[in-house]
Amino acid sequence: MRILHTMLRVSDLEKAISFYTDMLGMRLLRRRDYPEGKFTLAFLGYGEEAQESVLELTHNWEVTSYDLGTGFGHIAIGVDDVYAACDRIKSKGGHVLREPGPMKHTNSVLAFIEDPDGYRIELLNTP
Structure with missing residues (x-):
């Protein structure tokens, strides 16, 4: 599966x-x-x-907007360099919700961005 x-x-x-x-x-x-x-x-x-x-x-085709609701969390995407990815996204007009940095209580480096419909996407440094 x-x-x-x-x-x-x-x-x-x-x-x-x-x-x-x-x-x-x-x-x-x-x-x-x-x-x-x-x-x-x-x-x-x-x-x-x-x-x-x-x-x-x-x-x-006949729907112009959606209520995102409270149940959806985010999509996670692994990237080589969260800082560089956010710089590239911002340079193209993208919206960074949480600037890159360490997650509290862990060694993970992450950021959150938002797509055009408001869905949250977590960017995580992956080895």
Whole structure:
């Protein structure tokens, strides 16, 4: 067993795809419109779906915004250098919620950023 994907509902699909590809380095793996259902699915990731977990972005054509709720926490992405990643994201107009630095009571170095729909993404230094 393995996790196949995590799904997020997004209000502006092009803006969301641009964020995840340009700022976080994912690739758009596949995209399909479902006119009869009035929605589009886009799958993004760092590797192929057959081997890696990916991110599914769902765009419902007639919805302009979502309530993020209180149950969702964040997506975590490992990076080589959290400080450099945040600098790159800020230079492209991205929003850093928590500047890079050590997590209290641990040796982990992390930061939090926000995607165009307000979803939180944790960036963690990985060896």
